[in-house]
Amino acid sequence: MPTPTPMPTPDDPALDEPHTTVDALVQLSFLIQGELARIAADHDLSLIQVRLLGILRDRRPGMLELARHLDLDKSSMTGLVTRAEKRGLVRRERSPHDGRGILVTLTPAGTTLVNTCAQQVQARIAILATPLTTREGDQLRLLATKLLTAHGEGLLP
Amino acid sequence: MPTPTPMPTPDDPALDEPHTTVDALVQLSFLIQGELARIAADHDLSLIQVRLLGILRDRRPGMLELARHLDLDKSSMTGLVTRAEKRGLVRRERSPHDGRGILVTLTPAGTTLVNTCAQQVQARIAILATPLTTREGDQLRLLATKLLTAHGEGLLP
DNA sequence: TATTGTTATACTCTATAACTATA
DNA sequence: TATAGTTATAGAGTATAACAATA
Numbered sequence: 496m497p498t499p500t501p502m503p504t505p506d507d508p509a510l511d512e513p514h515t516t517v518d519a520l521v522q523l524s525f526l527i528q529g530e531l532a533r534i535a536a537d538h539d540l541s542l543i544q545v546r547l548l549g550i551l552r553d554r555r556p557g558m559l560e561l562a563r564h565l566d567l568d569k570s571s572m573t574g575l576v577t578r579a580e581k582r583g584l585v586r587r588e589r590s591p592h593d594g595r596g597i598l599v600t601l602t603p604a605g606t607t608l609v610n611t612c613a614q615q616v617q618a619r620i621a622i623l624a625t626p627l628t629t630r631e632g633d634q635l636r637l638l639a640t641k642l643l644t645a646h647g648e649g650l651l652p
Numbered sequence: 653m654p655t656p657t658p659m660p661t662p663d664d665p666a667l668d669e670p671h672t673t674v675d676a677l678v679q680l681s682f683l684i685q686g687e688l689a690r691i692a693a694d695h696d697l698s699l700i701q702v703r704l705l706g707i708l709r710d711r712r713p714g715m716l717e718l719a720r721h722l723d724l725d726k727s728s729m730t731g732l733v734t735r736a737e738k739r740g741l742v743r744r745e746r747s748p749h750d751g752r753g754i755l756v757t758l759t760p761a762g763t764t765l766v767n768t769c770a771q772q773v774q775a776r777i778a779i780l781a782t783p784l785t786t787r788e789g790d791q792l793r794l795l796a797t798k799l800l801t802a803h804g805e806g807l808l809p
Numbered sequence: 810t811a812t813t814g815t816t817a818t819a820c821t822c823t824a825t826a827a828c829t830a831t832a
Numbered sequence: 833t834a835t836a837g838t839t840a841t842a843g844a845g846t847a848t849a850a851c852a853a854t855a
Contacts, residue, residue, distance in 0.1 A: 512797050512800070512801060513793060513796060513797055513800065515793065516778075516781055516784070516789035516790070516792055516793045517773070517774055517777045517778050517781065518793075519792060519793040519796035519797060519800075520680070520684050520777055520780075520781065520792070520796070521684060521688070521773065521777060522796065522800055523677070523680070523681065523684075523796045523799065523800065524680065524681040524683075524684035524685050524688070525685075526681075526799070526800060526803060527677050527678060527680075527681035528681050528682075528685055529723070531678070531681070541844070541845080543844090543845075544844095557813075557814085558813070558814060558815095559812085559813065559814080566686070567845090567846075567847090568846070568847055568848080569813080569814065569815090570814085570815075570816080570846085570847070570848080570849090571845070571846050571847070572814085573814070573815055573816080574844080574845070574846085575844090575845075575846095578844075578845090590813095593812090593813075593854080593855075594813095594853075594854050594855080595812065595813040595814065595853065595854045595855070596812090596813060596814080596854090597813085597814075616674070616678065617674055620674045620677055620678060621673075621674050623677075623799060623803060624673050624674065624677065624799060625802075626798050626799055626801075626802035627673070627795060627798060627799060631795055631798070632673035633673070634791060634795060635673055635676060635677070635792070635795045636670060636672065636673045636675075636676040638784060638788055638791060638792045638795070639670060639676035639677070639679065639680045640669050640670055640676060641783050641784060641788070642680065642683070642780060642781060642783055642784060643669070643670065643676075643679055643680065643683060644669060644783075645782075645783035646683060646780060698821070698822075700821090700822070701821095714836070714837085715836070715837060715838095716835085716836065716837080724822090724823075724824090725823070725824055725825080726836075726837065726838090727823085727824070727825080727826090727837085727838075727839085728822070728823050728824070729837085730837070730838055730839080731821080731822070731823085732821090732822075732823095735821075735822095747836090750831080750832080750835090750836075751830075751831050751832080751836095752829095752830065752831045752832070752835065752836040752837065753831090753835090753836055753837080754836080754837075810855095811854100811855080812853100812854080812855070813852100813853085813854080813855095814851100814852085814853085814854100815850105815851080815852080815853100816849100816850080816851070816852095817848100817849085817850080817851095818847100818848085818849090818850105819846100819847090819848090820845100820846080820847085821844105821845085821846080821847105822843100822844085822845080822846100823842100823843085823844080823845100824841100824842090824843090824844105825840100825841090825842090826839100826840085826841090827838105827839080827840080827841105828837100828838080828839070828840095829836100829837085829838075829839095830835100830836085830837085830838100831834100831835080831836080831837100832833100832834080832835070832836095
C-alpha cells in the first residue's frame with residue numbers, strides 16, 4: 496500500500512480531495528463521526544452516550560465489560576452510567592451471581608431513544624452515501640469489511 | 653443506496669461484519685478515529701489538539717477562523733489555544749491589520765510535534781490498510797473521494 | 810488475595826452569556 | 833452598531849489513586 500505524503504488531521508474533511516488511501520480514510524472518518532455527533536446532539540446526547548445505549552441494545556453487561564467495549568477506565572464508566580441513569584435511560588441492577596457486580600440495562604425510554612438514533616444513523620449516513628451507486632456502495636462495504644475483519648482478528652503486521 | 657437494517661454505534665467496530673454500506677462506514681470511522689486518538693495520546697495530546705496543530709501547518713488563522721474549521725464556539729477556542737500555548741506549541745500574535753484580531757501560529761516545537769504526528773498517522777493508518785491490495789486501496793480512495801467531494805460542494809439531497 | 814465497582818481529585822473540552830476593545 | 837476575542841460559569845467526559853465490599 497503506497498501512501499507517501501504526510502497530511503493528517505484535516506481541519507475540513509472535504510476541502511481538498513484525498514491524495515492517498517490514508518487521507519481518504521482519515522477524511523472519511525471525520526465526515527462520518529461528525530454526522531454521528533450531530534445526530535447525538537439532536538437528542539441532547541453525546542456520541543459516547545449513544546454508544547453506551549447502543550451496546551445495551553443486545554447486552555446486559557457489567558461495568559467492566561462496558562469499559563472494555565468503550566475503551567474507557569472503569570472509573571469513567573461510573574459517571575457515564577450515572578448520568579444516563581439520571582436521565583432515565585438505563586438502570587443498574589444487582590447481579591444475581593456476583594454480589595460485587597451490577598448489570599446495566601436499558602429502560603423503556605432508553606430503548607425508544609436508541610432505536611430512534613439507530614434509525615437516524617441509518618437514514619443520514621445513507622444520505623451521505625447517495626453519491627455512490629448501489630454497486631459502488633457494495634464495493635465500499637466489501638473493502639471496509641476486508642479492513643475491519645483483519646483488524647478484528649488481530650492479524651495485522 | 654439500499655441499506656435497510658438499523659444497526660448503529662458499534663460497541664466494538666470489528667466484532668461482526670458490516671451488513672450494509674452504512675454499517676461499514678460507521679464501523680470504519682470508529683476504527684480510524686480510535687487509531688488517531690491513540691496516536692494523539694502517545695504524545696499526550698487530544699485529538700482536537702492535534703487537529704488544531706494540523707490546521708496551523710499551512711495557515712495563520714484568527715480565533716474565529718479556527719473555530720469555524722473545528723466546528724467549535726469561539727469561546728471554546730480560547731481555552732484550546734491557551735493550553736497549546738502553555739505547552740509551547742503555538743503562539744498568539746497581534747494582527748497587524750485589525751487591532752481586535754490575533755493570529756495563531758505554530759512554534760518550532762509545535763511544528764516538530766505536528767510533523768511527527770503526521771508521520772505516525774501516515775504509517776499507522778497505512779498499516780490498518782495493509783489487508784488491501786494497491787488496486788483496492790485506489791478503489792477505496794476513489795469511492796471516498798466521490799463521497800467527500802459531493803459533501804464538500806453541498807450538493808447532497 | 811483478587812475482583813468489582815465507587816469515590817476523590819484534577820484536568821480537558823465544550824457551550825452560553827456577559828464583557829472588553831476595536832472597527 | 834457590529835466584530836474579535838476573553839472571561840465567568842456550568843457541566844460532561846476522562847484518568848489516576850485510593851477505597852469498600854465481595855469472591
